[in-house]
Amino acid sequence: MSEKDMNSKVNEMLARSEANVKNSGKKFVRPEDEEREVVAPDGSIIKVNPIYDYFSGARPEEEKPRNGIVEKFLNWARAESIWVLGFGTGCGSIEIPPLVTPRFDMFRFGVQMRPTPRQSNAFIISGYLSVKTLKRVIRTYEQMPSPKYVLALGSCTINGGMYYDSYSTINRLDHYIPVDVYIAGCMPRPEALLAGFAKLKELIKAGKAEKANEYARNFDWYKANQKKIVKDWNMPDYNW
Template structure:
């Protein structure tokens, strides 16, 4: 975002806080990204909405599991090959290095780290999430291919943890994205994290880790919650 845009945003923000019109429609979208009508070369008028391109606006769809034994077999493969996104969203990510190093070595359990959301199917929310990060987490989560799983670490994701009264961090993760496994602790030890992975494997093998479909099913509800706290919602509703 360029400086000019920032200035614009901030001036908008200050204007609002000065007049204290909290109910007025707020816009954090940059002027060039706003939905508008443009005149095409042939003189016709068409509507453009730069933030929403064709795919971004598409709702996620439920993807039904395959039948019987096939799905079981695939679930077994999925369970034994969990690729975790390397996105340290909070302080719990300090316990990730011990997991990939000799002391705890989670590779032997089939768990590996991947750097990009496209290639990962598990997301560790390592503790508290500030609203600013939540925005990125939602974006990242939506980019991950289904079936995808979320492990939530620590008190912060359950009920706010230490930051229950903070203006910047969310209290309950399950309001914004569906969570498969919660691990108690502040922060949980690597051993607890491994136990969480074991639990996740169990769930996958039992075919119970279908939270990505739940997200698609309750998409509107999740979106409403997300939009309630992300005041500057300047991204597409769904990022594939």
């Protein structure tokens, strides 16, 4: 398929997805998450909308870097202290545990695992990503504080890899969340992952890893793509 054909096809798909988003409605919202009225203990009637009451549905905003030397210093600190979210999304997650062993030891480079998205600033998408997992990935990604970085591991995140024709795994990760560094291979060895971290550090120090802002800028495009394939969208548009 040529590039032109592909582009027209993508545009067509986007048009369809917009229609899809509009009429998707509340089909998949669970009964306990529906907007409804409940009686409070004191007898008054209050409206609850669990999806939006517990999470902020506000749009992300672009956040400008600080000026000059302050931002440079902070970028250096960010580069030397990469906290990776411990979330294995596919087969590549088996390549991450060796990084904490004596043989590879990522702690030398200031890289460590963090158990919660609130405290991590790097997200490794490890290999193929099914639609079901993508939904969780989006939620988790949006909960991470900005500036945040995404490392895409393996060829499945680039063009679908060996699952390019599967009905349940996505083909191109960068249509759903912005990616800073791709680490090619099937599977990449832990050394490749370390090289990916080194590349990410370079990007951060050069001030080029501003993909969180890019996500905010192209928010509508990303959301349309996400909603096109996540059919049971029963969460706020932006949840953090």
